[in-house]
Amino acid sequence: MASAFVLGDKSINKLTELLEKNDSRLPERLREELEESLGKPEPTTLSFRAARTLQKHLRDEGSPLYLHELLDGASLHLPEVLKPPRNPVLVARLERIKNKLANEEYSRITRNVNTQEISRNGTLADFGREVRSVKAVVATVFNFVVTVVAAFACSYMGSQYLFTDTGARVLAAVIAASVVGLAELYVLVRTMEGELGEP
CATH class of the missing domain: 1.10.287 (Helix Hairpins)
Known part of the structure; x- marks a missing residue:
């Protein structure tokens, strides 16, 4: 599930300008979080929590800059979902069920084949x-x-x-x-x- 934005070049430039302009007015914790996000190597991400805090701060300050303008060119960061390892007991049971179904299907297909008739076809009689x-x-x-x-x-x-x-x-x-x-x-x-x- 997405929990952060992947920032593009435009977003990084606008956030950098915001940090330089509003150094004194940004809350300390938000400024540290934005600097930490911008200092990360690729891909540069911004958490949803930091984006909400930034939006609230911009609204409270009456800034003409809106959050959607800051996040122009950003996309959602979707972390790779790690599948849990399969239970070996369950895997063995599934294999048994598959084999049983395959045998039943084979028996259904070959139920009208009489092996005695096949073996008799080649006799001297x-x-x-x-x-x-x-x-x-x-x-x-x-x-x-x-x-x-x-x-x-x-x-x-x-x-x-x-x-x-x-x-x-x-x-x-x-x-x-x-x-x-x-x-x-x-x-x-x-x-x-x-x-x-x-x-």
């Missing part, structure tokens, strides 16, 4: 399950290709009794293979929908 599913897809694709090729070959060979022209035989085989391929795709899609649980 999962690898075997994935291999089986890949094997089933490969077998299904191979079955589809073999069925379409077999339908084409059968139709091509069987159409020789109906058509003598090779173009007509190929056209008939392509139509038959397409119909068989579409039927196979329809069955495959229905099977996959059943596995996924869709109607």
Whole structure:
């Protein structure tokens, strides 16, 4: 909390002039206090008590000089606030509370993480399950290709009794293979929908 003014050059000059002019009229104690304040090294300060005493004296004497003119360019002296040392017991307790809150926050963030599921993801059982599913897809694709090729070959060979022209035989085989391929795709899609649980 401020308890003094920091005097600027103007203030120092005016107070010095006042001391020189009113040597006899200033009270002894006030004059000593002003001389002591002006004799201090930087920063030159003037206490509020001395400023009030000086103002009272100037008013009583009927001086045309006012206190605000004397303190022109002065500022408040705000001493540095010294923080008291922290209590070590309190600091230790605060650290424990911070650690507890950090652990609770971590637990809240990771509560939906299941470590057993994470460790199971890399097991051989999962690898075997994935291999089986890949094997089933490969077998299904191979079955589809073999069925379409077999339908084409059968139709091509069987159409020789109906058509003598090779173009007509190929056209008939392509139509038959397409119909068989579409039927196979329809069955495959229905099977996959059943596995996924869709109607």
